[in-house]
Amino acid sequence: MVPPGEPDFASRRRVLAAGPTLLEGRAWSGQGKIKAVEIGIDGVWSEAHLEPAVDKYAWQRWTFPWVASEGTHELICRAEDAQGNTQPLAPEWNYQGMGNNAVQRIDVTVRPSLDDGTAFP
Secondary structure, three states: OOOOOEEEOOOOEEEEEOEEEEEEEEEOOOOOOEEEEEEEEOOEEEEOEEOOOOOOOOOEEEEEEEEEOOEEEEEEEEEEEOOOOEOOOOOOOOOOOOOOOOOEEEEEEEEOEOOOOOEOO
16 A cells, blocks of 8 residues: 555654545555455455456556545555455564565544645644
């Protein structure tokens, strides 16, 4: 997932103005085509729009329109391939730390918008 908004380096959170925003990213599987991508917003899952695959092993673009409401949110995305493999919610531990394919989580703070469309500082 491309992290939405601007980074706040002190808190390691993303910050954006309330209102419509397009979440987007790319999905890939070494086992075949991507069948679906889901977006989790505060624990509620929804299906993203998946663009057609260019090739069996190519990265696939996805998008999800989100109307961001004020407050703090956790955004999560996960993909499922044609073989039925789905990204795990937590990484599986191994001695060398390899093969981490867990879902990506992004913490976001949504601030109110001004009438002119800009966010409060």
